Amino acid sequence: xxxxxxxxxxxxxxxxxxxxxxxxxxxxxxxxxAFTEQWFYPSVLPTKWGLRYWFKVLERPDVxxxxxxxxxxxxxxxxxxxxxxxxxxxxxxRMDFPGKQFFMMSFLMGNAFPRFALIISIAVLFLxxxxxxxxxxxxxxxxxxxxxxxxxLPTAAFQSVSKSMEEAAQDVGASPLRVFWHITLxxxxxxxxxxxxxxxxxxxxxxxxxxxxxxxxxxTMPLLMMxxxxxxxxxxxxxxxxxxxxxxxxxxxxxxxxxxxxxxFAKGLGA
Amino acid sequence: xxxxxxxxxxxxxxPLVRKRPIGLLFIAAPILLIVVFLFYPAIRSIFxxxxxxxxxxxxxxxxxxxxxFFSDGYSLANxxxxxxxxxxxxxxxxVVNLPIAMYLRFSRSPLAVFVQVLALFPMFVPGIVIVYALxxxxxxxxxxxxxLELVGITxxxxxxxxxxxxxxxxxxxxxxxxxxxxxxxxxxIATSAIEAAQDVGAGRLRILVSIxxxxxxxxxxxxxxxxxxxxxxxxxxPFMLGPTSPEMMGPFMLRTFSTVRDPVQAATQATIVFxxxxxxxxxxxxxxxxxxxxEVVK
Numbered sequence: 001x002x003x004x005x006x007x008x009x010x011x012x013x014x015x016x017x018x019x020x021x022x023x024x025x026x027x028x029x030x031x032x033x034a035f036t037e038q039w040f041y042p043s044v045l046p047t048k049w050g051l052r053y054w055f056k057v058l059e060r061p062d063v064x065x066x067x068x069x070x071x072x073x074x075x076x077x078x079x080x081x082x083x084x085x086x087x088x089x090x091x092x093x094r095m096d097f098p099g100k101q102f103f104m105m106s107f108l109m110g111n112a113f114p115r116f117a118l119i120i121s122i123a124v125l126f127l128x129x130x131x132x133x134x135x136x137x138x139x140x141x142x143x144x145x146x147x148x149x150x151x152x153l154p155t156a157a158f159q160s161v162s163k164s165m166e167e168a169a170q171d172v173g174a175s176p177l178r179v180f181w182h183i184t185l186x187x188x189x190x191x192x193x194x195x196x197x198x199x200x201x202x203x204x205x206x207x208x209x210x211x212x213x214x215x216x217x218x219x220t221m222p223l224l225m226m227x228x229x230x231x232x233x234x235x236x237x238x239x240x241x242x243x244x245x246x247x248x249x250x251x252x253x254x255x256x257x258x259x260x261x262x263x264x265f266a267k268g269l270g271a
Numbered sequence: 272x273x274x275x276x277x278x279x280x281x282x283x284x285x286p287l288v289r290k291r292p293i294g295l296l297f298i299a300a301p302i303l304l305i306v307v308f309l310f311y312p313a314i315r316s317i318f319x320x321x322x323x324x325x326x327x328x329x330x331x332x333x334x335x336x337x338x339x340f341f342s343d344g345y346s347l348a349n350x351x352x353x354x355x356x357x358x359x360x361x362x363x364x365x366v367v368n369l370p371i372a373m374y375l376r377f378s379r380s381p382l383a384v385f386v387q388v389l390a391l392f393p394m395f396v397p398g399i400v401i402v403y404a405l406x407x408x409x410x411x412x413x414x415x416x417x418x419l420e421l422v423g424i425t426x427x428x429x430x431x432x433x434x435x436x437x438x439x440x441x442x443x444x445x446x447x448x449x450x451x452x453x454x455x456x457x458x459x460i461a462t463s464a465i466e467a468a469q470d471v472g473a474g475r476l477r478i479l480v481s482i483x484x485x486x487x488x489x490x491x492x493x494x495x496x497x498x499x500x501x502x503x504x505x506x507x508x509p510f511m512l513g514p515t516s517p518e519m520m521g522p523f524m525l526r527t528f529s530t531v532r533d534p535v536q537a538a539t540q541a542t543i544v545f546x547x548x549x550x551x552x553x554x555x556x557x558x559x560x561x562x563x564x565x566e567v568v569k
Contacts, residue, residue, distance in 0.1 A: 011370070011378075012378060012383065015374055015382075016385055019389040023392055023393060023446075025408060025414060025415070026404035027392075027396070029407045030400065030404045032414070041412040042421075044418065084300040085300075087297040088298040091294040091298050095293070095294035098295070099295070105559075105560065106302075110305070112500065112552030113313070113545070114500050114501075114503055115500075116504040116521045116544075117504050117524070117545055118312075120525075120537055120540075120541040121312045124312065124537065125315055140308055141308075144308055147304065147305065205399065207399060208506055211507075212525060222398075222399045225403065229402065229403055239403070239407070242403055242404070246396070250395050254395070
């Protein structure tokens, strides 16, 4: 390879060392704290290990309440998002209609606004509609957050379905609905499933919208974790919740990424 | 991270596509949702900041909210803090990710996989977990301080609750996106071009400035524009990791809305944020529009 690599790959070591200190060790800290019963400064590792705080967290009713609120919210938002966005994704992939380019661009325009300022302006509107502090308000604000993902990932999925198979089915007399149901949908399904999974996980962890519109009456899991961190109750609570909730979501997202392919994300943003 | 999307290459589908206005029906629901709950509130909130209730209860056009903002020392300090944090984080994002992207593009070392996995890892970590991890790691008496003291470095000043707190948090959060866009931009650079430059004796810096930077100009533009939009309006990281006074516009808007309960002033602040971000937004929209146009021509 060209001279960018010396015999001793020192740029690699420098970068790896930086990333270990910057990315890896903070995550390791969370795992250490989750299994800590006592950790006195300046000990490098916990002074007493144990699962005591896992049981303590599981005994808290507010944790369970927030968990069920978050799961329910994420399920409702993901389902609504699918119903609203999947037909649009199909239309963008397989139909031609007046203003198609314009509408595609206008969805991308959502990226061109500062998110939190938008949330503030929606909250100002919700104030007059009495939607602040309500479940419905949180559903709407989180739903808006999912639209872009739910349209663009399935659009790409529908586009990647083999054209010739659809045409072959049409040639032997299958109706468009039949073609869609038996040819298009099964092929696009894995990628659509991945999009649903990602939407669910991201909605579960959506914080800013729920915080401004929902708090304090609608208590989602991230909001509960925020209050636990800020009140410095018991250090371990935040760690246990982080590990318990995040590990399953990490596995889900990794599965989703497998289906999607890796560089497609950046390309969609115009890279 | 929910803003990530796929590229849609609609030009490849020419044969089966027919002009069917029925497609408009399929996209009506999301369009309606965006118009009613995004565009309308944004325009309405700008309007409420300009058409204000007067002392006698009537409504009149007024820019009093803006005059107040730009004459109030605290508001201005928050705006300055927002600019400082945004620009420092943006510069650091490029400074950190450009070498990583170059390394990933031009190295075949086994370390490259390790570097890539770690650098993209924050993509899978939700904000609340990042915040918690960073507080425990770099906070006072955290693991970082312990490790530094183990090797004899004392006098560690925790960045937690200082202006550097949000910088570090947002750097963590925005790293994968920046890296992905930069590596995508670099995938188009021919290895032979670099080799040729080396043959005529060009140094590393020279190669970076004369060959790599010009080729990834568009990627740099997109990263800069989207990072500016993402960082300038951040509320969560600065709220959890940063100082309270002065604070960034995000937490400032939040406090004005929720604690001070002054929605009109909060909307004024949001409008000011929109205004400053519109330049970056325009740059982003223009660059994707140009790219779409290029694709259609192809």
